[in-house]
Amino acid sequence: MIVLPAIDLKDHQVVRLRKGEFHTVHRVAEDPLQTARAFAAAGAKYIHMVDLDGARSGARKNEAEVRAVAEHSGLKVELGGGLRTLADLEAADAMGVTRMVIGSAAVSDPDFVRAAVERYGERIAVGIDARDGVVKTAGWEDSSGLDYLDFAASMEQIGVKIVIFTDIETDGMLTGPSWDRLESLQRKITCRIIASGGVSSNEDIRRLRDMGLYGAIVGKAYYTGAVDLALAVKEAGEQC
Structure with missing residues (x-):
C-alpha cells in the first residue's frame, strides 16, 4: 500500500484544516519543499498536495510551491485543488505533477473527466469528498446531493481507475478513518482506492493495508507526531 504524506497549501503556506472548515486553518510547517x-x-x-485556494475558488495560487516539490524533492506529486479544465491539467503536467486529482469538476462536468481519462489514463484520479455519505464540492462547502457510492460507480463507468475517498467528518480529527464507508466503497467499485482523512496512528495504517487498499493519505497525524512515517512506509509495503 502506498503511503502519501500530505501538504495542504493556502496562500503559499503549509496548513491543516479541521473537517475542511476554512476558519480552522492553521500553519503546520515552515516550508513546503523542506517538508x-x-x-x-x-x-x-x-x-499528496492540495491547493486549497484552487479547491475553494478555482483560482490556484500555489503553483510555484508545487513545482518546487515536483522538481526538487524526489517525490511523485499527486495534486488536487482547482483542476477543472483540460488547460488546468496541462498546467499541472507542465509543473511535473505525476497524478492529477479531479474533485468538484467531476460532479459538475463528467464529460471533462472522460476526456481527462482518455488523455492521461491512470494519471487521473477522482476525489470523492463526502459528509454523511453525500458528496461535497467547492472546498467541501457545497452539497451535490449525490450519494458517494452511486457517484463512485458512475466515475468507474466512464473509465476512472483511481478514487480518493475522504469522509469529511474524520478529516483532521485524528479519530480514525471511516472504516464502514471505505468497506462499502470497496464492495461497490473495483477502482483502486486511496483512503483520506482521520488516520490517527500506525495501527490505522496497518488496518488500511490489511483491507487491501491501494493507498492511504497521512496529514495531521504526521504533523502532530501521532504517526511514525518511516515505520508506516516500511509496514505498508512496496511504494510503487
Missing part, C-alpha cells in the same frame, strides 16, 4: 524532503527521507515515494 517534502523530510517525507522522502522517511522513505515515502509519493506526496
Whole structure:
C-alpha cells in the first residue's frame, strides 16, 4: 500500500484544516519543499498536495510551491485543488505533477473527466469528498446531493481507475478513518482506492493495508507526531 504524506497549501503556506472548515486553518510547517524532503527521507515515494485556494475558488495560487516539490524533492506529486479544465491539467503536467486529482469538476462536468481519462489514463484520479455519505464540492462547502457510492460507480463507468475517498467528518480529527464507508466503497467499485482523512496512528495504517487498499493519505497525524512515517512506509509495503 502506498503511503502519501500530505501538504495542504493556502496562500503559499503549509496548513491543516479541521473537517475542511476554512476558519480552522492553521500553519503546520515552515516550508513546503523542506517538508517534502523530510517525507522522502522517511522513505515515502509519493506526496499528496492540495491547493486549497484552487479547491475553494478555482483560482490556484500555489503553483510555484508545487513545482518546487515536483522538481526538487524526489517525490511523485499527486495534486488536487482547482483542476477543472483540460488547460488546468496541462498546467499541472507542465509543473511535473505525476497524478492529477479531479474533485468538484467531476460532479459538475463528467464529460471533462472522460476526456481527462482518455488523455492521461491512470494519471487521473477522482476525489470523492463526502459528509454523511453525500458528496461535497467547492472546498467541501457545497452539497451535490449525490450519494458517494452511486457517484463512485458512475466515475468507474466512464473509465476512472483511481478514487480518493475522504469522509469529511474524520478529516483532521485524528479519530480514525471511516472504516464502514471505505468497506462499502470497496464492495461497490473495483477502482483502486486511496483512503483520506482521520488516520490517527500506525495501527490505522496497518488496518488500511490489511483491507487491501491501494493507498492511504497521512496529514495531521504526521504533523502532530501521532504517526511514525518511516515505520508506516516500511509496514505498508512496496511504494510503487
